[in-house]
Amino acid sequence: VNVTLLLPAIQLRYILVLQCTSHFARNLSACHCLRSPKKRSPYVSVDSERYSSLVKTVMSSRVSSRTPETIQAEDENIFGPVVKTQTPSSRQDTRVPKTLHPFLHHEETVDPEELEGPGRSFVPSVTRILQQTLSPEQIFYLERWKKRMIAELGEDGFKEYTQNLFRQGNVFHSAVEDILTSGATQQEYPPDVQGYMESISHVLEDVRAVRAIESTVQHDTLNYLGIVDCVAYYRGVLCVIDWKTSEKPKPFLSNTYDNPIQVAAYAGALNNDGNYKYQVENGLIVVAYKDGTPAHAHQLSSELMLEYWNTWLLRLEDFTEQR
Template identity: 75%
Template sequence: MLIISRVVSLGGIVAPRCTSLCVSHFSACHCLTSPKRRSPYSSVDSERYSSLLKSVMSARVSSQTPESLQAEDEHIYGPVVKAQAPSSAPRRREPRTLHPFLRSEETEETEESGPPVRISLNRGQGRSLVPSVTRILQQTLSPEQIFYLERWKRRMVAELGEEGFKEYSQNLFRQGKLFHSALEEILTAGDTKRNKSASETPEHPPEVRGYMESVSHVLEDISAVRAIESTVQHDTLNYLGIADCVARYRGVLCVIDWKTSEKPKPFLGNTYDNPIQVAAYAGALNNDDNYKYQVENGLIVVAYKDGSPAHAHQLNSELMLEYWNTWLIRLEEFTDPR
């Protein structure tokens, strides 16, 4: 039984009126119900899924260990060949003959008066067959050094072309010569001009003013210049070279080598074979009768064209002896029959 209430107006008075209706099968009314959605899992075979799950959960876990796996691999593929671990550090190579770095154990510390010595290279006086330090180092480069050098050259040729790379190399050589000439002028002028700021020397060519500004702080620590652009020769080992400078750096007598670079070289390892070159010059000077003193230390100064402060790498006596032995090995490689 369904009772429906209606509102009826009677002369301004509102009164409710009830009407009773008989309704059968109310729950079957289509407009009040929605169709049942079908579950996506209704088509799954639940019994089969349950059986599969039980079989997986009840499976035995493998009891194999790394040792048993290795034994199985050896049975199938054969025994494993293991590399033998090195028993000690790699043996350091030594020269066959240890030529002395110093002419004597005692070194002269007396200061020489007068201008710096400069012994020019004269190939006409029996020196035509004596190889230079630069030539020996170039012809005994390691395969790795040759690889990187050739790669750098190929990259530069690709960027500049053959003629452009040739002009670039000539400009570098010219700048190096101008830089060394400017240094020679300052070092031979005495301490007064040496302590003067490089920016106050407009007589230097524009190409080297940045380099001179770069080394200005190093020049302040240099004194007692003994040799500039001077030839040194080792008669026993039969080689020669031209030392850039021999002077005191912060009170220590050194063979000084001036270098220019387009890239920063803040560490000694960045200078490649330059320490070997300095040790070779010092060893030749110590065994050259033209020089009455001995030098145990070295200095490599790397100057930059943009004027940024140069890096000064000092080589003490212990390092110089290490690089001297390396030089003797390179010298043996050069002299051995090929």
């Protein structure tokens, strides 16, 4: 066979095969594209700038907290500007008393007998000293509460409200004094304090061996005095007991504000008062509720009492400098 004659025919067949293969490949690719189109990312259509600002807004609102400055701005819009107050500073410097007066008077011997002392000269009370040495933050929130109460009740209504609170407190303390003095477990109480007495009933079950009730104590060296609600054993520990009433729950010691300082001041005065022949290193704050809800009893260990005693010395120094 003449190869030269067959060569053009072979080349033509090869070219036809290549064309058919290329055409089939193009058709197959087009068919695949039609059946399985490329998916478009859903994030392409998102407004990234708007989404970013939205995320920042949400995150900032979750981590931010209300401060006295923002609260004051809100109150000014609703109630008008707050007068006679200043915004508290967030900076808190650590201070120590210039003179560390002893909390206990070790020369006294432990004796359950209490001796009544003679009449006492006029000296500032623990309550007065604490009221006149409030921090700017405490003053801010106290005046804010007062302003909102006046806006709700009016001047006369707020005055009547505070007088009722004071009267209920006196009746409550008298009822507690009666039950601790008489030792009776079942008594009839005025309607205003019935709920309070029910609230502290479980606490009274653990109070034993009362040493003092509504007794005046005085610290001659530091020149202050106070009236102790009660000194008694609570669950086997001798304590200065302070009875409080509250309209809101106070489940934590921090909710009682300056009350621990007050108790430490009373105990320090008692320990240095010659009319009391025993020492008290522990405290107890009992918060009673008008609706009869079980009272919260906050115990102050001897270590905590020493901490609050040093805080009391600082407040006393501030009061002395003011005078």
